Amino acid sequence: MSRTIDERIVEMRFDNRQFEQNVQTSLSTLDKLKRGLDLDNAAKSLDGLGDAAKRCDMSVLGKSVETVQAKFSAFQVVAMTTLSNITNSAVNTGKRLVSALTIDPIKTGFQEYETQIGAVQTILANTQHEGTNLQQVNRALDELNTYADKTIYNFTEMTRNIGTFTAAGVNLRTSVDSIKGIANLAAISGSTSQQASTAMYQLSQALAAGKVSLMDWNSVVNAGMGGKVFQDALVRTSELLGTGAQNAINMYGSFRESLTRGEWLTTEVLTETLKQFAGAYSEADLIQQGFSEAQARDIAQMAKTAEDAATKVKTFTQLWDTLKESAQSGWTTTWEILVGDFEEAKEVLTEVSDAIGGVISETSQARNELLSGGLSSGWKQLLDQGIADEGGFIESIQEVARESGDAFDKLVADSESFSDALKQGLTDGVVSSETLTQAVHNLREKMTGMSQEERKAAGYTAEMIEQIEALDKGLQNGSVSMEEFTEKILRPSGRENLIQAVWNAAKGLVSVITPIKDAFREIFPPATADQLYSLTE
Incomplete structure (x- = not known):
């Protein structure tokens, strides 16, 4: 084992030498890498970039950024304002839409109700000779109201014009059908509700004259309703009734010229044609009248087309007008239930008027009596006792006064007014309370x-005579005292006292202001022309 360790130590020595060689090799490789990367020049480049950055003027770029920021801010303001306006418009439009179907119909419904009540009176007055009663009039108006709810045409205008139709001598049933016929004709002609109303009025005036003149027809043309459909229908009806439309057109060259010289377009031709447009006749009815089967079929189809044009909603505007008219008509019925129909309203409102009017009248009378007693002159208070003929009373006083001479006549001639002369005459004893009492009695006998x-001829009414009789009777039995009126005539009236009080106050104010004005002038004399010239210099 120790030998193995020794060999390892020796090998480490050999490895260390090899390691140094390897390190040297690595350093050589790094030098090559450094030269390849050219780090020295790169550092110099970065230093140059820093110097260039320091020399670069970034203010222009900053200003550009600020300009862009300002424009974006302005755009933001415009955008926010626009969105705000759009929102407000939407909200206001919504409010108007809601109001038009909820609040406004209450008011317009009441106006329509009052128009209907007025029309009922007119229609009854014009058709009672034919035996028309209130129930028939109400049914006719209800029919028109129902028709108006289905169309864009206004019931108020229809109601107003049906009164003019009946005033022209057209019976109630024909008037209703004629109004509906005009509305259907307007629809098939593409005319507005206002144009239809104008045509209704103009044709009602023509009915009163007994025929449609060229001037009347021009109004129909201007309303957009004088096209070939209407012309052909009028000619067809005229030929059936024998008024000679086709001959007149052939003779004078045109439909317009035939109206200038001929008189074929009568009230009957017009109303019968309008009833056809209203769909008042079935095909069987038309055949029975004398039309051919083909003509009856064409007329019935024309009526259906016209009614569809008037009642079928095709645009948002028509929808909106129809909804408003329906809401309005509903409130008209509500007001009729609350207040009553023509007879009920007349009875109830008359009682209310009498009751409230009586209270108002009594209050006014009490107030005026108070003011008259406190402010009016004695002469006016005497006249208010029932002497409506002031001129006749003055003549009567002068006649009684002449019995004692002409002194009072001289006072009257020298005075600015009769009341001044009377006051002076009472003061001087030229006239007396007995003179006035006798004058009242003489005027009554006269x-x-x-x-x-x-x-x-003299303008005396029964009420005036009753009043003078009551005054004379009161003076004779002592219930009315002429001496009291004489005292009131001699003293200043309350009105004169008020005027004198104001005058006295004005004089007192002047007495205070005058010394102040004089002192001011002493300190600040009035400007002269020379001073003004000096100022210009």
Whole structure:
């Protein structure tokens, strides 16, 4: 074993020598690597890069970055503002949409209800001679309301125009069908609800004249409803009724010219044609009237097409208008339930008016009596006792005063007003309370002694005569004292006292301000023209 250890020691010595050789070889290899990498020049390059970096001006790049940052900030502001506006618009649009279907219909429904009540009165007044009653009118309006709910056309406008139709002498049933026919015609012609309303009004005026003139037809054309469909339908109806449309057109050269010179487009031709557009007749009805089977089929198809055009929703705008009209009509019915129909509303609201109006009237009367007694002159208070004819009372006073001479007439001539002359006359004893009492009595006899025609010519009413009779009776039995009114005439009125109080206050204020103004002028004399010129220099 020891020999083996010895050999190992010897071998280590040999290995150490070999190790040194290997290290030398490694160092040689590293030198080659170093030369290959050229580290010295690389270090010099890095030193140059550092020097170049120190000499590089980065401010331009910084400014560019700052500019980009500012632009991005501005863009951020614009973007945020735009998003905020879009959000606000969306919120406001949503609020309007909700309001249009919830809050607004309450108000517009009430307006529609009042329009309907007014139309009921007009329709009844125009159709009662035909035996039309309130129930029939309500049913007709309900039919129009239901039709309006299905279309974009406004029930309020329909209601208003049905009143003009009946005022033109058209019966209720024909008026309803004519209104629906115009709306259907407007739909098939592509006209708006406003254009339909204009056409309804213009045609109602034509109905009152008994025929459609060229001016009336121009309004229909301007509303976009005077196309060939309507023209052909009118001519077809005219030929059935024998008013001579085709002959007039052949004679004068055109549909328009036939309206200028001919009179074939009568009220009956117009209303019958509109009823066809409204779908008021079945094919059997049309054949019975005298139309051929082909014509009846065409008219029925035309009515169906027109009704579909009016009731089928095809755009969002039509949908929205239909929803609003439906909500509005619902509230119209609600208000009718709450307040009542024409007769119920008339009874209830009249009672409310009488009750509340009575309270208001009594309150106003009490207030005015208080103000009149405290502020009005004695002369006005005397007239308020029932002397409505002031001029007649003045003449009566002068007539009674002349019995004692002409002194009072001279006072009247010299005074600015009769009340001033009366006050002076009472002060001087030229007239007295007895004079005034006698004047009231004489005026009463004059008024009651007139015939009915003379009272009417003088403007005397039964109420005026009752009032003067009551005053004269009160003066005679002592329940009314002319001496009290005489005292009130002689003293200043409350109004005059108030005016005098204001005048006295103004004079007191002037007495205080004047010394201050004078002292100010002593210290600061008024500017002269020379001073002004000096300032310009």
